[in-house]
Amino acid sequence: MKTAVYPGTFNPITNGHTDLVERASRLFDQIIVAVGSNIQKNDTLPTEKRVELAAHVLQHLDNVEVCAFDTLLTDFVTSRGANIILRGLRTVADFEYEFQLVGMNRILEPNIETVFLAPSEHLSYISSTLVREIASYGGDISKFVHPAVAEAMAGH
Numbered sequence: 001m002k003t004a005v006y007p008g009t010f011n012p013i014t015n016g017h018t019d020l021v022e023r024a025s026r027l028f029d030q031i032i033v034a035v036g037s038n039i040q041k042n043d044t045l046p047t048e049k050r051v052e053l054a055a056h057v058l059q060h061l062d063n064v065e066v067c068a069f070d071t072l073l074t075d076f077v078t079s080r081g082a083n084i085i086l087r088g089l090r091t092v093a094d095f096e097y098e099f100q101l102v103g104m105n106r107i108l109e110p111n112i113e114t115v116f117l118a119p120s121e122h123l124s125y126i127s128s129t130l131v132r133e134i135a136s137y138g139g140d141i142s143k144f145v146h147p148a149v150a151e152a153m154a155g156h
Helices: 015-024 047-057 073-079 092-108 128-136 147-154
Strands: 003-008 030-036 064-069 084-088 113-117
Touching: 003 015, 003 073, 015 030, 015 084, 015 113, 030 047, 030 073, 047 064, 047 147, 073 084, 073 092, 084 092, 092 113, 128 147
Parallel strands: 003 030, 003 084, 030 064, 084 113
Antiparallel strands: none
């Protein structure tokens, strides 16, 4: 069974994330959406809320599990019996950062492979950071996120 771990802060989960998981769910037997905290990012929504929202948004996919993690990614992937990390690439800048991560992860755990998926073209401009910024000014984020996410962001 091929299990891929899709890690991120999902702060918040966007339509771009959802699209990537939907497409990946057809490529892998199981997808684990691993919601983590990043001390370098401002966590607008608590981890538990981000897990809840991601689980709600992705509930239509039978082979997707959403959970929180707070360990080294390679340790988490191994503990779940997986050997694939799934990542999305939107821009060249993403690639440069992700390429560094691949190298570090290979040193930490050589048996883990990283697979990249590009977003659907009509979603490639969406980022959680921009969604948070728009929401912080009271802007309409409904075109970028699931309605439940827009509601949660409005109340935050």
